[in-house]
Amino acid sequence: MWKKIKSWYSERLMDKEGSLRRRYLDIKNHDVDINGTEFFLAKAMIPDIPEILGIERAVYGGQTPWDDRAFRGELMRKNDRLYLVLRRNDWLVAFIGCSLNFKTKDCHITNVAVAPNFQNHGLGYFLVNTIVKKARQMEFEKVTLEVRMSNTRAQDLYRDIGFVDNGINKGYYFNDREDALNMKMDITKLG
Known part of the structure; x- marks a missing residue:
């Protein structure tokens, strides 16, 4: 009997990490307004890959x-x-992905891209901020990413959101060996 009580207690009350994970990774697909335009935000699925x-x-x-x-x-x-993916009139127009390290409390944005016709409309800003919000909800400490040294527009966007430069990875990108700028945001200091 004691073993069952202890197991129940640890599963229900002590598994804070698992509870946060289940609660905040279960994204409900819904409409969002980004600068006056309606988009559909959804968790990415295998059929979205093409x-x-x-x-x-x-x-x-x-x-x-x-x-x-x-x-x-x-x-x-x-x-x-x-x-996550953003759709407009059933067309996938932007996506973002991140890896979550629950031991180090690091959310690492692995990729983010916006279709050329939808760039400069706030979609990248919205998606990055959505990931930052999720990381804060899961009580992470930082959000990190890499960006091409030549991609100054993206660097400016990330700085506007609150990321700071955090070193350079020489020859990081596989196809052309371009350097990557490491950037990070300490989300423990956000209000």
């Missing part, structure tokens, strides 16, 4: 930094990954 790859090709000059297999592997990991 459209995600299409956005990558449009953004990265015909290249796909991640392939179908990489995205499939990420989307299968339900406990430590979060991928």
